[in-house]
Amino acid sequence: MKDILLQHSLWIGIVFAGVLAVALVSKTIMRSELSTSPPSHYRKTARATVNRVHGYDDLTDHQQAFLRECAADFLQRGYDLNAQVDRLEVTTSNGPRACLTITEDATIEMLAYVKPDGWQRIDPVSAPDTESTLKVKQKRLNEHF
Structure with a gap:
């Protein structure tokens, strides 16, 4: 047994x-x-890396901080900094305010912003002389933030 x-x-x-x-x-x-969620340190990495808004030096500090915050939140959702991100729409309580691109080196570039009559596309102008059309459009962007 x-x-x-x-x-x-x-x-x-x-x-x-x-x-x-x-x-x-x-x-x-x-x-x-x-x-599939990013690691816990990803938010800090994204916030530390997205540290400038390329070509928008005339934006105030709080406007630049707002764009960096949006980009960091976007990156935290799982996008890799080394991958090209085609488009990010920044929205506020009033609706979409801007359309951004985040490049491979984590630089934010503005593609368009909202005007009362619709989207205004920003086309980079290579004008080495006086204030370019792009700078004029950038200053108009201040009114919308």
């Missing part, structure tokens, strides 16, 4: 160990596939 119990307990132990091993492997695989 004891021999039969020993034989069965050995098989029960082997089956139990196999089921436990399969469960642990499955749990590890499922956890790695479902874990």
Whole structure:
């Protein structure tokens, strides 16, 4: 009788160990596939990296901080700083206010902003002389923030 119990307990132990091993492997695989949220330090990394708004030096400090905050929040949602992000629409309680691009070096570039009659696209102008059309449009942007 004891021999039969020993034989069965050995098989029960082997089956139990196999089921436990399969469960642990499955749990590890499922956890790695479902874990798409950025690491806990990602927000700090994004905020530290997005530290300037390219070509918009005439924006006030709080406007630049607002754009950096929007970009950092956007990046925190899982976008990699080394990947080109095509477009980010900055919205406020009044609706969309600006359309941004975040480049590979984490520089924010403004593509367009909202005017009362609709979107105003910003086209970069390479004018080395006096105040360019882009700078005029940038100053108008201050009115909308």
